[in-house]
Amino acid sequence: MSERVKFFPGREIRSRSIDEVLASEYAADLKYSWASGAAMSRFLIELKNGRIIARKCNKCKRILLPPRIFCEDCFRETDGWFYVKDTGTVNTYSISYVAADASRLKEPLFVAVINIEGATEGMGFLHLLGEVSEKELKVGMRVGAVWKPEAERIGSILDIRYFKPI
Amino acid sequence: MERITEGDQIRRWNDHIPLQWKYTAGVAGERFLQLLKQGKIQASVCRSCNKTYLPPKIFCKECFAQLSEWRDVPSDSGYVYSFTAVNGEIIALVKFDGVDGGLLGRLRKGREGPRIGIKVKAVFRRKEDRKGALSDIEYFERTGV
Amino acid sequence: MPKQDVAIVGIGASRFDSITAGLSYKELMFEAAIRAYADAGIDVRYDVGSFICCAEDFWEGNSISDEYMPDQIGAKLRPLFTVSGDGLLGLAHAYMHVMAGVSDLVVVESHSKLSDVASKEKIEELGYDPTFARLPGIDPRYLAGLEMRRYMEESGSTHEDCAAVAVKNKRNALKNPRGVYAESLALGDVLDSEEIASPLTKGEMSQPADGSIVVAVASAKKARKLSDKPVWLSGISWFSDAPNVEEMDLGQALYASNSSRKAYSMAGITKPATQFDFAEIDDTYAYKELQHIESLGLAKRAGKFVSSGRANPDGAMPVNVSGGSLGTGHLVEASALARVYEAVLQLRGEAGPMQISSHKKCVVQSWRGIPTQSGVTAVLSSR
Amino acid sequence: MMVRKVCVIGAGLTLFRRRMLETGKELSFEACRMALDSAGIQRKEVDSVVMGSAPDAFDGVHMKGEYLLDGAGGYKRPYSRVYVGGATGVYVPVSAWWHVASGMSDVCLAVAEEKMSPLQPHPQYAFWSIFDHHMERPLGVTLLWIFALEMRRYMAVHGIKEEEIAQVSVKNKHNAIDHPCAQLPAEITVEDVMKSEPMVWPVKRLDVSPPSDGAGAVILCSEEFAKKMTKEPIYVAGCGWNIDSTYWTNRDLYYPQYLENAAKMAYKQAGIANPRKEIDVAEVYDPFDYKELHHMEGLQLAKKGEAPKLTTAGVTQRNGELPINPSGGLLGVGNPIAAAGMMKVCEIYFQLTHQAGKRQVKKEVHTGLAQAWGDLMQYSSVFVMRRR
Known part of the structure; x- marks a missing residue:
């Protein structure tokens, strides 16, 4: 702050004095039912079938994954469906020791952005890695999808349990 | 153009965002609620703008002065500014003479229906049931006629 | 010009x-x-x-x-x-x-x-001050009930006048391809619909x-x-009044009167009641259209104005010829842009069966909904 | 067309702390009042107000801009809230700039607030809902993951070591010792960072800025108005902003192209041809230590992969040739999301007006830059100020 200012407003509430001030608690469980739309509906249905599907743009020739009905570069409708493989390479990865609420996980999670084979170079999605040790992990490693058994698949990104090294 | 043409090809993704908050009442709110717990209503005052804020503020929204002057608002000096029947209850915005702002609360049903302008007083919960929250005022009820 | x-x-x-x-x-x-x-x-x-x-x-x-x-x-x-x-x-x-x-x-x-x-109502509840204005178990539209009653008290508009707005706008929407909630109703249908926050009924509330x-x-x-x-966007301004329910002036829409003052002065409007050919304005709730008509200076006694047909498509100042939010649905933040869309069609003479004969200049206005006192006014003209 | 010159004439900042008694309204008020005092003006002279705050999930109020408005000085004014995620704090004065430049306002108050602490059990939780509901939320994704993924990618492409990155945290936490509002100033070593608790490898505890509550504000005005108030007005020289695709897994995260675009937009307006030579001091967004390096490269203040070397060479120290984050940055001062960017804008204003006290950089400064970043690794805002 400026050297002309000597007082800085704001009163910290320290952990030990937290109960000295009044506070009201409030919980809201906000529910949503998002329409998946033309592109993601088909993508989810194909996941249930054990396949990954993308969209292609005939103008820029890209195979877009996750699929969308528009090409954001050319700004036009994409032209058709295109099955890609369920294998890919690790673009980048990390090892998570914390959960979404910042609590510690018992077992670390391996997460990666996976470039999917068959889609345009560099296109992929986020997923988990399994059947791999910390030492083996590296950028550029080839991995393949480990699918849930057909009966357990519901049309979700979690129909792929994780990707494992191949 | 890619559009879904068969109803069974439509998917929705259902999920929820569970959120929890713990709100502090702020510098002015903390003081106000502590007093409410004692059965008192206080407003903050800006002398230069001739404004009295209820619920109180630590600042004047007009001139932006820091406020440190407080005044008691008699709990029986209220009047109904407006009211609505909702979910089987009557919710009123109660204002007080000489005060900008007011308080929201439940209006106890009387023999006659409520009207805009009727005089009301705040009825507090029993001391041991008060929590330092707006709900320490159990309801407002009509005074005299 | x-x-x-x-x-x-x-x-x-x-x-x-x-x-x-x-x-x-x-x-x-x-x-x-x-x-x-x-x-x-x-x-x-x-x-x-x-x-x-x-x-x-x-x-x-x-x-x-x-x-x-x-x-x-x-x-x-x-x-x-x-x-x-x-x-x-x-x-x-x-x-x-x-x-x-x-x-x-x-x-x-x-x-x-x-x-x-x-969870629409839960989200609306989250808009209120957590310490002083969230009332658990109470429909968050309680504020609309408070405001409608106060507005009627101060303006002299009756509940029938409010209901007449819903009848007009839903009828106007019959000619609009976007008229999701187009209907031909009688006043009684609106007045007798479910009461949400008295005196406000479901028929007087725009639906999502x-x-x-x-x-x-x-x-x-x-x-x-x-x-x-x-x-031409010849004038536009926006304005916020009090954010706390307790301090709100519920009788009139000060955000509309203040934002319109500046927008009108940019656009050279001195007599809004006669200089505009039509208006597309916020009608989230039926009484809101009346309140806005008054605050925008389109008519002094909006209740009578609407009930007597002067805001109809063939009236002196057609208001929400498109059907407004009551007729085309409430699009939350997009409701205002929907009003712009409909106004532009009219100004270009491309409104099809909705087209009115005089269509050179109009006012478009928005309100952000409960629990706010914020809104925008714009003046659009085709020349 | 009339495009007016715009000046900055005052700035204010509250303490940054993990948890505060003040409501968001009150924090906003405190920051605004300090900014008005600093400019020597009254609220009645303010024509319009721009508020900036990031997700509603933190404060726990839907349409929180509306809720905050009286504290932000927006009562009976044209008032609006802009948000571009973490980039919001630097975006608020950008928005205030166009209010004045367009002729709509003479004086515009820009205020940024974030009260993260209401969200339980931890503010981090809000970040789960920034991710795609179909593709990412079901995986249990956290914000830390994508930072770690980006950091890893940046390291892999350029062969950068964790130790090189850790130097940023050491420098910034040290700088923050001189900042009276700072939450986590500290004298630490690279070894301390390396040994700190792993969170999402390669991100460790001391690579990360702390969640915080706070607010900041600046006053922007026309050149004419500024000249009435001060002999040495600070000019807004350039503003830039840019967003990349939401499909962040389709981009190579090693380089922020959107920031290059935003920076070039601002440099073009400011007439800056060689940013490395012409920018004297910069507040670069550093919620994580590697981000400072990443952003120096996007800002064209370092070549791709070169920022760690400049850091090792001491170029970015307060007494260096190109001081970066003399305030202590988010790593040292704290990270109340939108307010953190505003803290950077305030710091550049203090540096240019020689009010930074112990934090004043050694070299003579004429042109300073503040930058912030946000969204799904996809947004940047840039604000360049200059002394005449």
Whole structure:
């Protein structure tokens, strides 16, 4: 702050004095039912079938994954469906020791952005890695999808349990 | 153009965002609620703008002065500014003479229906049931006629 | 002659419906965007220098929801930002972008995908001050009930006058292809519908709909090059009154009177009641249209004005010929841009069966809904 | 067309702390009042107000811009809230700039607030809902993951070591010792960072800035108005902003192309041809230590992969040739999301007006830059100020 200012407003509430001030608690469980739309509906249905599907743009020739009905570069409708493989390479990865609420996980999670084979170079999605040790992990490693058994698949990104090294 | 043409090809993704908050009442709110717990209503005052804020503020929204002057608002000096029947209850915005702002609360049903302008007083919960929250005022009820 | 610095050169709307199950919100936005760019005759990837979206996180179901806006409106790797406000506030920012030289062609988008939201009332409740105005177990629209009663008390408008707004707007919507809630009703149908927060009934409340609107805004020079029918944005202003329920003046819409004062002065409007050919204004609740008619200076006693038919499409000052939000559905932040869309169609003479005979100049106005006292007023003219 | 010159004439900042008694309204008020005092003006002279705040999930109020408005000085004014995620704090003065430049306002108050602490059990939780509901939320994704993924990618492409990155945290936490509002100033070593608790490898505890509550504000006005108030007005020289695709897994995260675009937009307006030579001091967004390096490269203040070397060479120290984050940055001062960017804008204003006290950089400064970043690794805002 400026050297002309000597007082800085704001009163910290320290952990030990937290109960000295009044506070009201409030919980809201906000529910949503998002329409998946033309592109993601088909993508989810194909996941249930054990396949990954993308969209292609005939103008820029890209195979877009996750699929969308528009090409954001050319700004036009994409032209058709295109099955890609369920294998890919690790673009980048990390090892998570914390959960979404910042609590510690018992077992670390391996997460990666996976470039999917068959889609345009560099296109992929986020997923988990399994059947791999910390030492083996590296950028550029080839991995393949480990699918849930057909009966357990519901049309979700979690129909792929994780990707494992191949 | 890619559009879904068969109803069974439509998917929705259902999920929820569970959120929890713990709100502090702020510098002015903390003081106000502590007093409410004692059965008192206080407003903050800006002398230069001739404004009295209820619920109180630590600042004047007009001139932006820091406020440190407080005044008691008699709990029986209220009047109904407006009211609505909702979910089987009557919710009123109660204002007080000489005060900008007011308080929201439940209006106890009387023999006659409520009207805009009727005089009301705040009825507090029993001391041991008060929590330092707006709900320490159990309801407002009509005074005299 | 009104100011001719900034003009609307293209408009596009997606389909409107109570549920658009086959389209994601991105696809809905894309639908509106391609139509707007075709209308303006522009290539969005080369011609547009600035993009503005208008959205709120909880309506989207995404925190920091601005991150989901760019791809489907052509804004990838372009200057885009999101304003937490209605589409008309987005238009005000587009005006400033043109005037500040940010770009001579700006795109504004706003949408509603309310059919994705399963906790609408909970979200409305979250809009209230957590310490003083959230009333657990009470429908958050309690404030609309308080306001309607206070407005009627101060203005002399009757409940029948309020209901007449709903009858008019739902009837007007019968001629609008976007008239999701078009109906031919009698006053009694509205008055006898379910009471939500007395005196407000369900028939007097606009109901949710999905839809996206995209508007392209240009500098005067660019507008004349792009369009034979530019619609001039000759005045626009926005204003906020008190945010606390306890301090609100519920009798009148001060945000509308104050924002219109500045917008009118920019546009050279001195007698709004006679200088406008029509008005597209906020009617989230039926009484709101009356309150806004008065605060915008369109009529002194709005209740009588509407009940006597003077706000009908063939009246002295047609109000919400499109059907408003009551007739076409409430699009949250996009409701205001829907009013702009309908006004532009009228001003260009392209409103089809809704077209009114005098259509050169109009006022468009928005309100952000409960629990706010914020709104925008704009003056649009076809010459 | 009239495009007016715009000046900055005052700035204010509250303490940054993990948890505060003040409501968001009150924090906003405190920051605004300090900014008004600093400019020597009254609220009645303010024509319009721009508020900036990031997700509603933190404060826990839907349409929180509306809720905050009286504290932000927006009562009976044209008032609007802009948000571009973490980039919001630097975006608020950008928005205020166009209010004045367009002629809509003479004086515009820009205020940024974030009260993260209401969200339970941890503010981090809000970040789950920034991710795609179909593709990412079902995986249990956290914000830390994508930072770690980006950091890893940046390291892999350029062969950068964790130790090189840790130097940023050491420098910034040290700088923050001189900042009276700072939450986590500290004298630490690279070894301390390396040994700190792993969170999402390669991100460790001391690579990360702390969640915080706070607010900041600046006053922008026309040149004419500024000249009435001060002999040495600070000019807004350039503003830039840019967003990349939401499909962040389709981009190579090693380089922020959107920031290059935003920076070039601002440099063009400011007439800056060689940013490395012409920018004297910069506040670069550093919620994580590697981000400072990443952003220096996007800002064209370092070549791709070169920022760690400049850091090792001491170029970015307060007494260096190109001081970066003399305030202490988010790593040292704290990270109340939108307010953190505003803290950077305030710091550049203090540096340019020689009010930074012990934090004043050694070299003579004429042109300073503040930058912030946000969304799904996709947004940047840039604000360049200059002394005449």
